[in-house]
Amino acid sequence: MAPCDANASVTTMLLTQKAQRDQERAKTGKRNLCLTLAAVTAPMRKMSPRDPEENAAPCCRFNLERRPRPARRPQRFPELRVMHPAPNRPPVCLRTARLSSDLLAYLQTALPARRPEDLRVFGFERQGAPCSSAPQHVCYEGHFHVMAPPGPVTSLHPRGGVDVRKPAAPLQMRAFFAAFRQKNSSWSQKLLAALPSKDPCTELFCCIIEAGRHFADMAVQVRYGDAIDRPHIRWHCDGPSSLLRLALQAHGTRALHLKDSQASGEPPHHVGWQEPGDVCLSAPLAFQYGVQYPATDWQHPTVAVECRALLTKAEHQLLLMHYTALEKLLHTVSKALSQAHLQLPSLAEVQAAARHLSHEEAGGGACAKA
Numbered sequence: 001m002a003p004c005d006a007n008a009s010v011t012t013m014l015l016t017q018k019a020q021r022d023q024e025r026a027k028t029g030k031r032n033l034c035l036t037l038a039a040v041t042a043p044m045r046k047m048s049p050r051d052p053e054e055n056a057a058p059c060c061r062f063n064l065e066r067r068p069r070p071a072r073r074p075q076r077f078p079e080l081r082v083m084h085p086a087p088n089r090p091p092v093c094l095r096t097a098r099l100s101s102d103l104l105a106y107l108q109t110a111l112p113a114r115r116p117e118d119l120r121v122f123g124f125e126r127q128g129a130p131c132s133s134a135p136q137h138v139c140y141e142g143h144f145h146v147m148a149p150p151g152p153v154t155s156l157h158p159r160g161g162v163d164v165r166k167p168a169a170p171l172q173m174r175a176f177f178a179a180f181r182q183k184n185s186s187w188s189q190k191l192l193a194a195l196p197s198k199d200p201c202t203e204l205f206c207c208i209i210e211a212g213r214h215f216a217d218m219a220v221q222v223r224y225g226d227a228i229d230r231p232h233i234r235w236h237c238d239g240p241s242s243l244l245r246l247a248l249q250a251h252g253t254r255a256l257h258l259k260d261s262q263a264s265g266e267p268p269h270h271v272g273w274q275e276p277g278d279v280c281l282s283a284p285l286a287f288q289y290g291v292q293y294p295a296t297d298w299q300h301p302t303v304a305v306e307c308r309a310l311l312t313k314a315e316h317q318l319l320l321m322h323y324t325a326l327e328k329l330l331h332t333v334s335k336a337l338s339q340a341h342l343q344l345p346s347l348a349e350v351q352a353a354a355r356h357l358s359h360e361e362a363g364g365g366a367c368a369k370a
């Protein structure tokens with residue numbers, strides 16, 4: 001074979017081998033590309049059109065499902081809330097404060113056992129269902145007085161409209177309200193000095209404060225069962241005994257809803273959630289309000305304590321008969337609340353008041369426990 005023919009054969013063989021290697025590399029690259037595309041598009045093919053987040057890749061689910069959400073804190077009332085019940089009526093003040101944790105625990109020991117049968121033994125009455133949307137909402141209500149004498153006192157039943165004999169509240173509760181009246185005696189005296197000209201309403205109100213009967217008619221509400229949501233709360237105003245009312249949240253939570261007029265330039269509906277230890281001083285005789293309750297069981301009820309002026313039926317009717325004088329009196333009370341500083345007693349002050357009451361009652365027998 002000639003040399004030129006041998007060189008041509010070698011060149012042809014090398015070119016053929018190179019072409020084969022190129023074909024193999026092309027096939028391998030195409031196969032790898034297909035595998036890569038399959039790996040990428042597999043989660044997309046498995047993704048459900050109805051719930052794309054359920055079968056998404058982990059990196060996608062992290063952003064959609066594990067993103068932390070800020071906690072929503074319940075709305076609370078400020079220390080002073082000024083409301084305008086109606087454009088042609090004077091403003092009304094609402095003041096809030098909070099008990100110390102040790103004083104709250106001390107007062108909680110005075111409350112009765114939460115079982116329904118125990119509540120009935122201590123004189124609590126079961127109220128009817130507040131609305132058709134909450135047929136399983138249960139409310140027990142007990143009525144007591146927090147005056148110094150440990151025996152029963154005659155006063156108006158707020159729901160029955162008749163005078164009844166109310167037993168004394170537990171010593172802890174009576175000591176708390178005695179210490180509260182003493183702690184806030186300065187603005188009470190200023191209120192007496194600022195009262196309008198003497199009329200039947202003013203004279204009666206002066207007698208109530210001087211006798212220590214303001215914040216002396218105590219009602220305890222124990223609620224559990226179905227929730228009463230915002231659309232189903234019962235809007236109402238209190239009677240003349242709520243010319244001054246102190247409300248204490250003892251257990252559970254509830255939301256107080258208030259109606260305001262458009263004349264104030266603020267939203268006409270205010271909401272404030274109350275937690276154990278919250279105290280609210282106001283005059284709900286002058287404005288509409290309602291209460292919202294969450295669903296709970298009888299082992300974890302919502303318990304609220306409310307104290308009003310201790311009135312008889314005759315005194316209650318007297319205030320209603322002199323409505324114009326009552327309006328003037330309400331204006332003076334609201335102005336005094338706006339200028340006053342709500343002071344709560346400490347545990348030591350309440351315990352000192354309890355010892356003083358116990359010493360005075362030593363010869364009169366033990367107080368009735370509610």
